[in-house]
Amino acid sequence: MSDEKVLITQAQQGDKAALEALISRYWQPVYRLACLKTANSEDAQEITQETFLKAFRALPGYRETNASFKTYLGRIALNLITDHWRKKGRSPQVVALADFQEPLTDPAPLPEESALSEERRESIARMVAMLPAEQRQAVELRIFAALSLQETAKLMGKTEAAVKMLQQRALKNLRRLFQEHGIIG
Amino acid sequence: MGHKENEKLTELSAALDALNRGGRPDSSDEETKELAEVALLLKRTGPPPAVMAGLVAKLGDELAAKRKRRRLWLTSGAAGTAAAAMLVFAFNLGPSAPPQPQLAIPPAGSVVIESIPAPQQATDSAAGIAKTDKPKDVAVTDKRLAQTAQTAPAPAREATPPAQDRPVAAPADGGRSEQRLMMAKVQEKAPEKAADKLAQDPAAGVLAWPGRQPDEVTVDKETAIVRQVYGRGDTAIVIIQRVAPDAAKAAAYATADGSAEVRAAKGKLNTVTVTIKDTVVTVEGNLPEDELQKIARSLE
Numbered sequence: 001m002s003d004e005k006v007l008i009t010q011a012q013q014g015d016k017a018a019l020e021a022l023i024s025r026y027w028q029p030v031y032r033l034a035c036l037k038t039a040n041s042e043d044a045q046e047i048t049q050e051t052f053l054k055a056f057r058a059l060p061g062y063r064e065t066n067a068s069f070k071t072y073l074g075r076i077a078l079n080l081i082t083d084h085w086r087k088k089g090r091s092p093q094v095v096a097l098a099d100f101q102e103p104l105t106d107p108a109p110l111p112e113e114s115a116l117s118e119e120r121r122e123s124i125a126r127m128v129a130m131l132p133a134e135q136r137q138a139v140e141l142r143i144f145a146a147l148s149l150q151e152t153a154k155l156m157g158k159t160e161a162a163v164k165m166l167q168q169r170a171l172k173n174l175r176r177l178f179q180e181h182g183i184i185g
Numbered sequence: 186m187g188h189k190e191n192e193k194l195t196e197l198s199a200a201l202d203a204l205n206r207g208g209r210p211d212s213s214d215e216e217t218k219e220l221a222e223v224a225l226l227l228k229r230t231g232p233p234p235a236v237m238a239g240l241v242a243k244l245g246d247e248l249a250a251k252r253k254r255r256r257l258w259l260t261s262g263a264a265g266t267a268a269a270a271m272l273v274f275a276f277n278l279g280p281s282a283p284p285q286p287q288l289a290i291p292p293a294g295s296v297v298i299e300s301i302p303a304p305q306q307a308t309d310s311a312a313g314i315a316k317t318d319k320p321k322d323v324a325v326t327d328k329r330l331a332q333t334a335q336t337a338p339a340p341a342r343e344a345t346p347p348a349q350d351r352p353v354a355a356p357a358d359g360g361r362s363e364q365r366l367m368m369a370k371v372q373e374k375a376p377e378k379a380a381d382k383l384a385q386d387p388a389a390g391v392l393a394w395p396g397r398q399p400d401e402v403t404v405d406k407e408t409a410i411v412r413q414v415y416g417r418g419d420t421a422i423v424i425i426q427r428v429a430p431d432a433a434k435a436a437a438y439a440t441a442d443g444s445a446e447v448r449a450a451k452g453k454l455n456t457v458t459v460t461i462k463d464t465v466v467t468v469e470g471n472l473p474e475d476e477l478q479k480i481a482r483s484l485e
Contacts, residue, residue, distance in 0.1 A: 014249030019241050027232040049236055056244045118238075121230045128227070143227050146205040149198050164194040167201065171220040178223065 004069055012059050023052055026070060030077050032145040037081045039155045041140045047084060051077040120183060127177040135170035142167050193217055204228060392426055392461065392484040422470035422480065457481050 010018035030051050034044035054076050055062075062072065128136060134156070141152040142163070153160045178184045193214060200210030200221040210221035231237065391402065391411050401414040411426040457477035458467045461484060468481045 012248065013252055014245050014247075016241050016245040019244050019248075020237065023237055023240060024231040027237075031232070045233070045236070048232075049240060052240055053244065057247060059248065124227065124230045125233050139227065142201055143204070143224050148202065148205075161194075164198050168194055168197050168220065171197070171223050174227070175219060175223045178226070184222070184226070 008059070008062070008069060011056065012062070019056065022056075022069070026073050027052075028144065028146055029070060030073055032147060033074065033077050034081060035141055035145040035147060035155065036151060037078075038084060041137055041145070043084060044145070047077060047080045050080050054080070123181060123183060124178075127174060127181070130177065131170055131173055135166050135173065138163055138166035139170045139174075197221065200224070392424065392466065394424065394480065395483055395485060422468065422472070422477075424480075424484065425467040425469070426464055 007018045007022050011022055027048065031044055031048045034047040034051075035041060038044050038047065051073055055073050067075075128139060131139065137156060138152065141147045141155060142149070147155070149160050149163055153163045156163060156166075158166070175184070193216065196212050196214055196217045197220055200212050200217060201224055203210045204221065204224055210218070210225075212218050212221060232240075391404075391413065394413070394415060397415055399413040399415055401412070403412045404410075405412075413424040413426070415422040415424070454469050454471055455474045455477055456467060456469045457474055457480075458465060459478075459481040460466070461481075466481060466484060468477045468484075470477055470480075472480075
């Protein structure tokens, strides 16, 4: 049985570690898709959370057919995105599951990633929240959602050069904050 | 913005793209390297911790509760099934009503391989196993036999002519052995006692007196008594063979029946009774008792 299947089986039984591993693994692609289709990082985050809630609530009945778990999540996210646009009284954008399948970061967690303590992760999240709004958005879209420079620029309504500048300033600010809090040397 | 500064921005952007593809940023500029390390650290944090913690806690509890409910449902379902199975089992083991005609229908999966015509002798025998003239239908549950029956080129019923069309020759031989073979295959009966055999088929258990041929052999199918008469006149010997429990019946037969010669000599006959192979054998004759004993012991 593959690692993913093992995790899904354990998650079906309510194993919290397995749930966390699956959410960590697939958070970014779902968030990226939601960012791309809602053009709003807050809405995207809400949709991403809802996607995982729906997916895992239906997990006891989830049977792997030809679709991977990632595709299963993608379909749920696309339905939620469609609902999101309907609620806003606008026609949803044409969304394609192919967007979701775009190459992203390696889904397998890096060894160091698991070693990152909960406390440290919370500290980092707090520092990101401290950034000016545009810098924070640039970080969320470019790094958390793994969008391209062009996509980020489009979503933020800025030029690519402006996004380049925003991401550099954001990272410089974060580096300083991390050093101050002893997260990095 | 200078050209060098612009190059740094582009280099940082390329490093972020590399991170997004799952690779490692490769930059010659020291500051860009440091900023790329910060970006990598951000990536490692994954989803916002508060969101993650909330999701995991909520989902973990929900899924565990769902699983418990599901297990409970399965357990109660299994208990119900077991109870139903026990009821069926109890009904089947309990005192049953006399068999109804519909109960004779073979169960699904069984194959009726042949209608075995009961041999005339067996149907008429004293054991009364077959007072009926109807052939017995044998339901086969043995898979091998069923398979044989299914794969056989033609059913036995079709291959053999109807019982009434068959030649009457040797009814006690071919027919009987055929039936025995079939019954042995189908029912896997326990080995029969000699007495049972005699009761079912009196002719099967005829004892032989070595070196002598009987002048007359009579088989009473009703009482399952076999009479063998050797010689006539003064040296007449009668061997009466019968099933042990029906001694009274056999004795009655022995005294009531018999050839004219035997009846004539009845007054001066000696009698020896022995048990051979679960059957009672009476040897009568006008010889001394010890001679009759010898004859009785020599019977095979």
